[in-house]
Amino acid sequence: MIELSNIHRDFKVGDQSVHALDNINLSIHPGEYISIMGPSGSGKSTLLNLIGLLDSASKGTYLLNQQDVTVLHEREKAAIRSQTIGFVFQAFHLIPRLTAAENIELPLILAGIAPEQRQPRVQKAISDTGLSDRADHTPDQLSGGQRQRVAIARATIMQPKILLADEPTGNLDQKSGQDVIAILEQLNQQGISLIIVTHDAHIGLRAKRQIQMLDGRIQSDSHLNSNPGTSPGTSPPRQDQANASSHT
Amino acid sequence: MPAAIHDSIHFSWTALRAYPARTLLMLIAMAIGVAAVIILTALGDGARRYIASEFSSLGTNLVLVFPGYSKTSGLGSLAMVNATPRDLTLNDAQALSRNSNIRRIAPMNIGSVNASFGGRSREVPVIGTSHEFLKLRHWQLAQGSFLPVTDLDRATPVCVIGSKIQNELFTAQSPLGQWLRLGERRFRVIGVLATEGRSIGIDVQDIIIIPVASAQQLFNTPSLFRILVEAKNRFAIKPVKQFIIEQLKQRHQGKRDVTVITQDAVLATFDRILSTLTYAVGGIAAISLAVAGILIMNVMLVAVSQRKTEIGLLKALGAPQTQIIHLILFEAMMLSALGAVLGLILGELGCYALRQFFPELPAYAPLWALLASMAVSLLAGLVFSLLPARQAARLDPVLALTGK
Numbered sequence A: 001m002i003e004l005s006n007i008h009r010d011f012k013v014g015d016q017s018v019h020a021l022d023n024i025n026l027s028i029h030p031g032e033y034i035s036i037m038g039p040s041g042s043g044k045s046t047l048l049n050l051i052g053l054l055d056s057a058s059k060g061t062y063l064l065n066q067q068d069v070t071v072l073h074e075r076e077k078a079a080i081r082s083q084t085i086g087f088v089f090q091a092f093h094l095i096p097r098l099t100a101a102e103n104i105e106l107p108l109i110l111a112g113i114a115p116e117q118r119q120p121r122v123q124k125a126i127s128d129t130g131l132s133d134r135a136d137h138t139p140d141q142l143s144g145g146q147r148q149r150v151a152i153a154r155a156t157i158m159q160p161k162i163l164l165a166d167e168p169t170g171n172l173d174q175k176s177g178q179d180v181i182a183i184l185e186q187l188n189q190q191g192i193s194l195i196i197v198t199h200d201a202h203i204g205l206r207a208k209r210q211i212q213m214l215d216g217r218i219q220s221d222s223h224l225n226s227n228p229g230t231s232p233g234t235s236p237p238r239q240d241q242a243n244a245s246s247h248t
Numbered sequence B: 001m002p003a004a005i006h007d008s009i010h011f012s013w014t015a016l017r018a019y020p021a022r023t024l025l026m027l028i029a030m031a032i033g034v035a036a037v038i039i040l041t042a043l044g045d046g047a048r049r050y051i052a053s054e055f056s057s058l059g060t061n062l063v064l065v066f067p068g069y070s071k072t073s074g075l076g077s078l079a080m081v082n083a084t085p086r087d088l089t090l091n092d093a094q095a096l097s098r099n100s101n102i103r104r105i106a107p108m109n110i111g112s113v114n115a116s117f118g119g120r121s122r123e124v125p126v127i128g129t130s131h132e133f134l135k136l137r138h139w140q141l142a143q144g145s146f147l148p149v150t151d152l153d154r155a156t157p158v159c160v161i162g163s164k165i166q167n168e169l170f171t172a173q174s175p176l177g178q179w180l181r182l183g184e185r186r187f188r189v190i191g192v193l194a195t196e197g198r199s200i201g202i203d204v205q206d207i208i209i210i211p212v213a214s215a216q217q218l219f220n221t222p223s224l225f226r227i228l229v230e231a232k233n234r235f236a237i238k239p240v241k242q243f244i245i246e247q248l249k250q251r252h253q254g255k256r257d258v259t260v261i262t263q264d265a266v267l268a269t270f271d272r273i274l275s276t277l278t279y280a281v282g283g284i285a286a287i288s289l290a291v292a293g294i295l296i297m298n299v300m301l302v303a304v305s306q307r308k309t310e311i312g313l314l315k316a317l318g319a320p321q322t323q324i325i326h327l328i329l330f331e332a333m334m335l336s337a338l339g340a341v342l343g344l345i346l347g348e349l350g351c352y353a354l355r356q357f358f359p360e361l362p363a364y365a366p367l368w369a370l371l372a373s374m375a376v377s378l379l380a381g382l383v384f385s386l387l388p389a390r391q392a393a394r395l396d397p398v399l400a401l402t403g404k
């Protein structure tokens, strides 16, 4: 479904060039559950934004459902974001003046869906995420965990194929973080492709496929390690480290 | 599509409500601009209508004949000093009456005389004219009758008085049939005027009307102040004017020495001057709308930078650039529309207040000014938010989401 080949992403800072992504090759299939880990600044968010078409590569090709998206126009990329990709952010990014229900409804409005079709979908999303008694609350009346649940409901209301979560538990306490991860995993079980960027090894190791990044490169990919035949060029030195950290 | 508009309204409305201070500031700026246009044009147009009605109250289809004529208006006064114009006489007035395009003729003399009755007396403006004057001026009688139908040169000692004269000189008793002293002569009161108000500087309640021949004796002059002529209809005005000029030229040995003004020409001139004035004043007031537009631009620029993460989010949720532009434009348009409506209310209240303070002035804003001020404010809102909208649309979503 997602095919990244030789992806580079350079940022110009003054006259210096920062290689946020350095020759990324990655193939993701429908329904996968992937965690991306690595130190701060290793390019995790950049990779996620690129997959989500919020950012574009400086070099390389990106095929999304066999379609080369690097050549698409802004409007076409926006349409793909609307229809097939959902984002969950560390900072929730709820619109403070809208209620929980209205925040969840927003993608439907932007997609031009008629109000009478929107309401049942919003109602279902609210009850699915356990927010029924919070529907008319504004974000400042919600706890962190509730806010992130609203954000997840908003990210999935258009029934996207891909859900991208950048440190979704970064601003949450342990308990709410676990709740949020449980909801995301449940969505994955229902078939959505889930990619979580996280610092938290506990969370990262829950994923069926774990990717380690360092300095803009994929340091290890558990998927490739368990199927060494598919990509003989990649060495698996970080695998042990990842396993080791699971015991901490 | 209606659903989309409803959603845009809701979204923009919550945005406007979320920043009450800036919204209020903008609304006030826009409202003041619109109110200024409305009030100033109402003043200008009110003045125009006031003068028009004053002139119309003179009568209908009037042609006014004055003694004296100057070819060049600039040297007019000089020419008149040198040429000592020949007087207009009663015979001139009589000569004019023989034309089928003319409905009525009233020669007119005017002066000021001491009027006394019983022990009371005072200085009163006196008009000498003929029986046709009443109908020509559209005046009404309260009691008695107007000047009798006689030859113009008959100096009948009768008079018609204004209601104020009646109240002051006759107090409680009926004036009809009483003998009023004007200067050295006595006149019998045969009627009282009902008409009230002012008409080109004359207080209708405070005059005495006598036959023109009597006035000439009283003022000791053979000449007329002017001749009022009423044309049969609107189309007869021009031929009547031509007829008067020709006729009087013949009678005055081929010299053109009268000035003939038609009421419609005077009206048109005033109308033109005051309309121009109104447009100019309205235009100047519209500048304040443009200023409000620039304010909108600044406020929307601030709004865009304040709401960067929101715009980044909308993009992440799949809003294309055009949709972002539409949302920002819609918000600005809604703001200016609200401001315009507020200004409309403010302006109409201002006009109402003006009419309360100056009851003679019909201070109603013309329709074009209402429509134009609405249109200009919406246009200003649109034009001046294009730049902020484009800026918002071009934000890099990743940077915008981090608030950079």
Ligand SMILES: Nc1ncnc2c1ncn2[C@@H]1O[C@H](COP(=O)(O)OP(=O)(O)O)[C@@H](O)[C@H]1O
Binding pocket: A011, A012, A013, A018, A019, A020, A038, A039, A040, A041, A042, A043, A044, A045, A046, A047, B399
């Ligand atoms: N817009 C940008 N401009 C310049 N440098 C950037 C920008 N975005 C990311 N970077 C740089 O790219 C590298 C990767 O960043 P990021 O993907 O955010 O890392 P991570 O999410 O793993 O912490 C970092 O060195 C960061 O400084």
Ligand SMILES: [Mg+2]
Binding pocket: A044, A045, A046
């Ligand atoms: Mg990051």
